[in-house]
Amino acid sequence: MTPGLWRNRGERSPVWPGSSHPLGSTWSPEATNFAVHAPRATAAWVCLFDDEGGERRHRLTEQELGIWHGAVPEVAPGSRYGYRVAGPWDPDQGLRFNPNKLLLDPFARAIAGTLTLDPAIYGYAQDDPSRRSDTDSAPYVPHGVVVADDHFDWGDDAPPRHRWRDSAIYEMHVKGMTALHDRVPEHLRGTYAGLATPAVVDYLKDLGITAVELLPVHQFVSEAALLERGLVNYWGYNSIGFFAPHNAYSSSGDRGQQVTEFKAMVKAFHAAGIEVILDVVFNHTAEAGVIGPTLSFRGLDDRGFYCRNGNDHPGEPFDDTYWDVTGCGNTVDASNPFALRLILDSLRYWVTEMHVDGFRFDLMSALTRVHHRIDMRAPLLIAIGQDPVLRHVKLIAEPWDASMDGYRVGEFPPPWVEWNDQYRDEIRDFWRNYTSGIRGVATRLAGSSDLYLDDGRSPYASINFVTAHDGFTMRDLVTYEHKRNEANGEDNRDGTDNNRSWNHGVEGESDDPALLAVRRRQVANMMATLCLSNGVPMITAGDERGRTQRGNNNAYAQDNETSWIDWRPDDAWLDVYEITKTALRLRREHPALRQRHWFEGRPTIRGGPKDLAWLHPSGREMTGDDWHDPTLRAVGMFVSGSPLRAPGPRGEQQEDKTFVLWFNSDWLPQKVVLPENDWVQAGEVVLSTDFKLPVGTPVKAGDRLSIGRRTVVVFREA
Secondary structure, eight states: HHHHHHOOOOOOOHHHHHHHOSSSSEESEEEEEEEEEOOOOOOEEEEOOTTTEEEEEEOOOOETEEEEEEEEHHHEEEEEEEEEEOOOOGGTTEEOOOTSSOOOOTTSSESSSSOOOOGGGGGGEEEEEEEEEEEEEGGGSOEEEEOOOOOOOTTTTOOOOOOOOGEEEEEOHHHHHHHOOSSSSSGGTTSHHHHHHHHHHHHHHHHHEEEEEOOEEEEEOOHHHHTEEEEOOOOOOEEEEEEEOGGGGGSSSSSSSHHHHHHHHHHHHHHHOEEEEEEEEOOTTOOSTTTSSOOHHHHHHHHHOBBSSSOOOOSSSSOSSSSOSSSSOOOOOOSSHHHHHHHHHHHHHHTTOOOOEEEEEEHHHTTTTTTTEEOTTTTTHHHHOOOTGGGSEEEEEEOSSSGGGGGGTOOTTTTTEEEEHHHHHHHHHHTTOSSSSSHHHHHHHOOHHHHTTTOOOOOGGGGSOOOSSSSSHHHHHOOSSSSSGGGGGGGSSOOOOOOOOOOOOOOSOOHHHHHEEEEEEEHHHHHHHHHHHHSSSEEEGGGGGOOOTTTOGGGGGSSSSTSSSOOOGGHHHHHHHHHHHHHHHHHHHGGGGGSSSSSOSSSSSSSSSSSSSEETTSBBBOHHHTTTTTTOOOEOOOOOOOSSSSOOSOOOOOOOOOOEEEOOOOOSSSEEOOOSSSSEEEEEEEESOOOOOOSTTTETTEEEEEEEEEEEEEEEOO
């Protein structure tokens, strides 16, 4: 389509020259500046929409360093807009410019509407992918929103800045947390405002949570394949707007109101001492593979933004096939200067303007790729490490991607911490009696020194988890051995088969009181283990109260009661909640249970006890042969607090209580002997999943006790 035809359909010109900085739309009373990066384009228009569907197109006549820009007067905040960009159509060369497709501004601070499945959303003709489509996509795609400064009153808001070793993370979904919550006003359920209510904030504070990790809140859309099956993307790992809070989670509107509502949510969490961490998905976008929709980046700079199988270097052929290590059709080239700028600007925006406290990076290995190879000196890692804003926030890597060489647990440099899936697997195997010895679980309990000690990192570099959003919930982990994902419409082929779960003899839910008691105790065991291990615990929302997904271990498309937390009292496993709360309280009150220095297995002072000792049920310390005994299913963990290895804030010795933690995964009770030495003379039970050894039970050195089958018992010195 030629520029002349655009004028016949409403193009207005001229516009003011404006500025190439900042990118995105910048409102002022005089005019709104628009700037968009499209270095290979030959023309660009900013298109403004009224509430009746009318469109005004303004050609951007200025281009500087690949950025098209102009200022349009009399644009009100809340106005919807997008870009149309002209240029070569040569898919074989990675050039997919099509002015018939309305493109989202990558720097839009708010986004209105969502994606409607229609042939118009694709840049190519449906009957011939080599030919450009001439159908207008504007009615079917989301639009950017012009946002003015909302003058939000942050008051005395300040980041809680919990140290990593003091942190307890709660991974949750904005909608799923409150969609069924009877104490959240109905019109706020499933929204940012719903999370800010006392019903949620007080619950998390009472539990002992210091940080919420929100599943993706960057604006996302559903994949075409899901829409065709009548489903939606519930989790949100399909981002398209990296500056915009997802509009469906706003109770107040999508014309910029979502920005204010998100800020109010952050402020409410901060007032309760709870940090906000965002799960961010920069490794791919919602445009999928080369036959996916044209929504933004593909129409602006497809060749530069996405990784390709071949190289684009002189003398080498160009390969337009996307190189995909995300499993989602495309991989963002984070070494590309514009992609790198977008990621860094987005992160800084969420920290400085939205006051978030950190980020968990989905499939982080994909973002470390330089010419396809993983490089721990990749531009993004170096840039974040040097950034005066970003290097001080919480940075969590999911240290793998969808490729064979992408698994990099233990390799990310400081200040990064990592999701530790080896912790997950060891703890699951221990409690289902599937280990070849006790040594693996002991390593995880003590902080995973095999992964993080050799490069100078601390135990808190390990984000410990037993479950996460993907996979079984805790309840399902003890209820199902086989996934039940039929509702996803993929014939149960999706989701992992490596669940490391145990149904305890009956597949699925049961009314058998004895079986239910075992399952609930096993979940309590895993929650206690998680909260009392060295490192940073991460709890999946609802696990502490027995949430079930009815065996679905990949509920990414289930925006319904399968995924939402059931808050009915009669469905809650309150015994599990109390164990979790107790374990987090013990961790919070006792620095011996959340140490930042590695255990060394020797005294911290001359003549004192070892900082850590592993106890055989007979009462002696574990020997080399014990560590390789495949029949051993119980171990005691002696943790000294007299004194701690880490000094206090002024260099003083820190004193704390001493603990002995017993973990028995055997199907039989274990006779254990409390060691007779000068370490501990007397104490009491402070946490127990063994009803025969309730909290408050007194103990003393030399006592012979029976630790119940499949139980955790924690003793604290008097």
